[in-house]
Amino acid sequence: MESIRHSTIPTNGINLHVAEIGDGPAVLFLHGFPGLWYTWRHQMLFLSSKGYRAIAPDLRGYGGSDVPPSPSSYTIFHVVGDLVGLLDGLGVDKVFLVGHDWGSIVAWYFSLFRPDRVKALVSTSIEFKPRHPAVRTVDFLRQKLGDDFYIVKFQEPGLAEAEFAAADTSKLLTKIFTSRDPNPPRRSKGSAGFGTLPEDPIPLPPWLSEDDVKYYADAFDKTGFTGGLNHFRALDLNWELTGPWTAAEVGVPAKLIVGDLDISYNTPGVKEYVHGGGFKRDVPLLHEVVVLDGVAHFLNEESPHEVNRHIYNFIAKF
Structure with missing residues (x-):
């Protein structure tokens, strides 16, 4: 890990913290919620050893990057604009995109908006989500999954922040990272986020160390969760702004990797x-969908060797 370089890059009116290692064709890694650049540590070390330049920013609102206060500063156009400016600042023309969770959503939109900057896309955990032509995103989620769905609850400013602030951050993150029931309650009644925490310590799986949890917890204890939550709070604004892309196809080569125990994959x-x-139909250059057995949502950390192999075997074709 000592060989990973860290820098701050000004882009699109903010500063992004960026981790980087290696030389060669560039691979841009995009984390999700509640993630950081650190989500990609295994993939960065592996791909840099294969002759690639691995680049992993903290998205706006996270970690060492700037945290604009307003949800309106977190539209998908802001985030993709950050990344285009980042690539320009690093002198990179085209990249392989690799996303996880919310970072996958960003990667799909990046490929819609700027396919000229993308060689190919690997999405982990999250499929492309085409824009509904008539129903706002949050209303659609409410209709489909109910008022208690966590993204619906995240819309109320301060509610989730208060719950998360009252919780032990390490325990909260451990619960999120280790969730693997394919059909759990979407959240507990009265909870703004991910339900109540058990009183006893949550056992760590072999792939998640105390140092890993501490790295994440220290970052969120410093910045809070509002930046990450604001990405969700811009969903309806994204819906309004992306009207011209209704029914648009993703026109870059793509691959999806999911775990069969991923809550997102098991959503109705x-x-x-x-x-x-x-x-x-929506991703006509889709090459493959890979379903990993016995693996849940945070697959790039839980099963890094498999994920590394699948990413490398795909991008090596181009």
């Missing part, structure tokens, strides 16, 4: 879309 309707032809 996702498997039917991914495997039933809709996904291939």
Whole structure:
């Protein structure tokens, strides 16, 4: 890890913290919630050893990057603009994109808006989500998954922040990272986020160390969770602004990697879309969907060797 370089890059009116290692074709890694550049540590070390330049920023609102206060500063255009400016600042023309969770959503939009900057895309955990032509995103989630769905609850400013602030950050993050029930309650009644925490310590799996949890917890204890939550709070604004991209196809080569125990993959309707032809219709250059057995949402940390292999085997084709 000592060989990973860290810098601050001014872009799009803010400063992004960026981790980087290696030389060669560039791979841009985009983390999700509640993640950081650190989410990609295994992939960065592996791909740099294979002759690639691995670049992993903290997205705006996270870690060492700036945290604008207003949710309106977190639209997908802001975030993609940050990344285009980052690439310009680093002197990189085209990249392989690799996203996880919210970072996958960003990667899909990046590929819609600026396919000229993308060689190929690997999405982990999250499929492409085409814009609904008539229903706002939060209303759609409410209709489909109920008022208690965590993203719906995240819309109220301060509610989730208060719950997270009252919790032990390390325990909260451990619960999120280790969740692997394919059909859990979406959240507990009365909870703004991810339900109540157990009184006893949560056992750590072999792939998640105390040092790993501490790295994440220290970062969120310093910045709070508002920056990350504001990405969710811009969902309806994203819906308004992306009207011109209704029914647009993603026109870059793509691959999806998911775990069969991933809560997102087991959300009603996702498997039917991914495997039933809709996904291939919207992403016509889709090469492959890989489902990892016995693996949950944070697959790039839980099963790094498999994920590394699948990423490398795909991008090496281009």
